Amino acid sequence: MSAPAVTDPNDADDRATPIVSVPVPEAARRPLVLWVEELSVSFEGFKALNGVSLELEQGELRCLIGPNGAGKTTLMDVITGKTRPATGGVFLDRRDVDLTKLSECRIAELGVGRKFQRPTVFQGHTVYENCELALRGRKGVWSALFTRRTAAERARIDEVLEIIGLANQAKREAGLLSHGQKQWLEIGMLLAQDPKVLLVDEPVAGMTHAETERTAELMRNLAGKHTIVVVEHDMEFVRSIARRVTVLHEGKVLADGPMAQIQADPRVVEVYLGE
Numbered sequence: 001m002s003a004p005a006v007t008d009p010n011d012a013d014d015r016a017t018p019i020v021s022v023p024v025p026e027a028a029r030r031p032l033v034l035w036v037e038e039l040s041v042s043f044e045g046f047k048a049l050n051g052v053s054l055e056l057e058q059g060e061l062r063c064l065i066g067p068n069g070a071g072k073t074t075l076m077d078v079i080t081g082k083t084r085p086a087t088g089g090v091f092l093d094r095r096d097v098d099l100t101k102l103s104e105c106r107i108a109e110l111g112v113g114r115k116f117q118r119p120t121v122f123q124g125h126t127v128y129e130n131c132e133l134a135l136r137g138r139k140g141v142w143s144a145l146f147t148r149r150t151a152a153e154r155a156r157i158d159e160v161l162e163i164i165g166l167a168n169q170a171k172r173e174a175g176l177l178s179h180g181q182k183q184w185l186e187i188g189m190l191l192a193q194d195p196k197v198l199l200v201d202e203p204v205a206g207m208t209h210a211e212t213e214r215t216a217e218l219m220r221n222l223a224g225k226h227t228i229v230v231v232e233h234d235m236e237f238v239r240s241i242a243r244r245v246t247v248l249h250e251g252k253v254l255a256d257g258p259m260a261q262i263q264a265d266p267r268v269v270e271v272y273l274g275e
Contacts, residue, residue, distance in 0.1 A: 034055075079197075080112060169181065
């Protein structure tokens with residue numbers, strides 16, 4: 001971590017004391033869960049990603065921000081197998097598992113879950129049934145809804161509904177939920193699969209203020225138990241949850257660090273925060 005040196009207010013020298021950078025010992029770091037190395041993606045000559053690298057520690061909550069066209073969605077697409085990079089790799093848990101070589105289905109099975117901006121829940125099924133459909137190992141709607149569940153599966157669904165705040169809505173059809181509740185349900189459906197990494201795309205778009213605050217609380221509570229990457233344009237929301245922020249611009253990592261550092265970076269202010 002970086003810690004500022006203390007300045008004596010009575011010191012006659014009024015010059016600002018420089019920030020002293022203290023490197024974190026390697027042993028103090030949590031294990032890496034996901035790391036991206038030198039990813040490059042081109043679409044008809046346009047460099048959507050250009051040598052992007054980042055590392056995610058176990059239980060970390062990372063916010064990914066940047067202007068439209070910065071490469072945020074492309075990065076998520078590569079991590080989940082939707083897009084193949086021209087160069088680079090994405091590794092989960094260990095160096096011999098390169099996600100860029102695997103199918104979208106296999107990547108999900110290994111523990112990478114993604115929530116898109118628009119919630120995609122099963123509107124005609126109840127909240128509880130949506131979580132049943134999401135359970136790992138359940139193949140198809142018939143199996144999910146009509147095969148006897150184990151005690152462990154029932155306990156997991158109940159736990160997920162408590163986490164997302166929808167336990168009292170368990171028997172309600174998902175199509176009748178508010179926009180925010182549908183977003184939480186989709187997050188719950190991912191949690192039912194027990195993912196190692198959660199990729200969450202613009203979770204508070206279209207939410208009320210109260211729903212946004214509840215979503216921020218949910219993200220903070222999930223951090224530590226899951227590694228989470230949140231892509232979001234709502235900077236008030238980002239500030240409320242951010243522990244570390246990565247800024248993308250023109251397909252490259254422009255800045256990376258604590259929120260206070262990012263807000264003070266003149267490059268970030270120029271290309272994004274000053275908009």
